[in-house]
């Protein structure tokens with residue numbers, strides 16, 4: 479078997495079967511989600527360990543996808559694995575009956591997240607944003623929401639708008655990124671550019687009588703980080719106009735800080751959606767917010783039509799709650815976030831240094847354990863900036879990184895885990911150096 483540079487060889491490759499061919503035969507596009515990689519860098523995962531993924535050919539990759547952010551402790555963290563094993567023997571789900579792990583997880587959320595007067599548990603982050611918006615509509619009696627151009631809030635129709643690259647800048651109402659979304663839904667979504675309080679204020683004032691909520695990802699995909707006055711400004715605009723502020727903390731929750739964006743930025747929304755890390759890698763989500771809003775789900779209030787309906791077979795399932803509790807306990811240990819963020823700072827500085835040495839004009843941006851690389855002349859402040867960056871070049875660069883043993887989504891978010899150590903730093907920098915030589919200075 480041919481090896482690629484920088485790849486650590488797995489001792490137990492599955493080898494023989496052409497799993498990529500199986501993926502192509504069975505899955506649309508050979509994928510579970512988005513893709514678009516050249517075939518020679520596509521692979522099928524055999525297993526993960528710490529900060530690395532091993533493919534079915536026995537090659538290893540330093541992983542910066544981290545289960546789309548869910549695996550902040552890396553693969554196979556012993557405490558999380560033990561909790562899953564234990565809970566599997568105790569009962570994986572009890573449907574609508576609360577279980578002890580589920581309640582402990584709700585307690586942990588209430589202690590960590592400032593907005594969490596009450597907690598509604600879901601199965602995914604997408605459901606968490608879907609329910610948050612349903613609560614906002616029910617509470618305000620208004621139908622429309624405002625979201626930011628380029629922001630991803632999950633896979634449901636109401637937010638599958640203006641996240642894709644083709645989205646035009648500053649369109650007034652939503653443009654779906656997916657076939658199959660009813661046009662009527664687009665009309666319920668207003669679109670604003672990120673980091674532009676003036677535009678937000680104008681749109682919110684104009685539509686305040688039909689607007690339920692502003693939903694914002696405190697760190698938006700595409701390497702878009704908030705300017706210091708942006709999130710406090712959204713809080714003020716929401717208050718001034720009687721609309722709710724929803725933080726989508728599905729990816730930043732328990733990552734930017736244990737108390738998420740609310741703790742990091744000191745801004746408290748009315749509702750927050752959570753997911754990923756709080757399930758220790760298993761599917762779970764939550765809406766954490768003001769009691770008077772979330773109490774609309776209380777079925778003791780009378781007629782069913784008077785409720786926000788919350789119902790799902792796997793909502794708040796015990797197995798995921800147990801895994802999440804183990805993950806959160808590991809994250810509460812002293813110094814965890816300091817070490818994670820310091821490692822990420824060092825990586826960003828080293829990558830910047832390498833790019834400079836190779837005279838590659840790129841921007842390395844980031845915050846905490848998020849990092850981002852773009853062929854652009856300034857950091858991204860909104861989706862239009864992301865669109866202006868050189869997409870072809872970052873794809874070529876990142877493809878070269880994968881070829882050299884670094885796993886990421888070309889042009890996408892890079893997430894560090896607590897399992898990234900000296901060896902991963904060394905291997906990543908070697909891959910960046912190779913990518914700079916190959917495509918960087920071209």
Ligand SMILES: Cc1ncc(COP(=O)(O)O)c(C=O)c1O
Pocket residue numbers: 546602603604605607630631632633695726727728729753754
């Ligand atoms: C900010 C944000 N919101 C919502 C979601 C959707 O979460 P899930 O994939 O668990 O449905 C994601 C997932 O990537 C996300 O990053």
